């Protein structure tokens with residue numbers, strides 16, 4: 001009976017406090033502000049104490065926040081990673097080298113994904129569709145042997161736009177000839193002309 005009385009008393013008190021706050025919001029907030037000013041360490045201390053006593057609540061809150069702000073979480077993680085790398089340049093490089101050594105295939109795959117997306121603006125699926133449409137061979141010389149470093153993803157050097165998949169020699173040639181159709185046509189007619197005269 002005493003417990004029930006106590007509960008209702010507490011409940012009544014908290015309801016009254018809430019009602020009082022709602023009616024005197026500015027007054028209460030000003031008072032709190034003043035108290036904080038007079039006790040600069042006190043507010044922090046109070047917060048710390050509350051968090052210590054409500055660990056589970058805090059955890060729950062953080063979990064909810066992370067769930068609702070995935071891009072902020074990513075941004076923060078990137079920022080702190082960048083700061084750490086800047087503070088520990090040698091160590092960061094060493095760690096990356098170790099990770100690469102431990103998972104060479106994973107690194108190669110990720111690098112390829114990164115390149116496709118950032119250099120050429122395509123997905124691996126789009127790359128595959130293009131290669132299939134080319135007949136799974138070089139778009140230039142039609143060879144099925146890609147060369148030592150694998151198939152080369154060719155892009156326009158001015159706009160960066162993805163053009164085709166080439167074997168290594170074709171990709172090298174196109175670059176050496178400055179991506180110029182005119183030079184290539186001149187050279188082609190030169191070759192045709194010489195052949196006719198032979």
Ligand SMILES: [Zn+2]
Nearest residue numbers: 138141167170
């Ligand atoms: Zn080729």
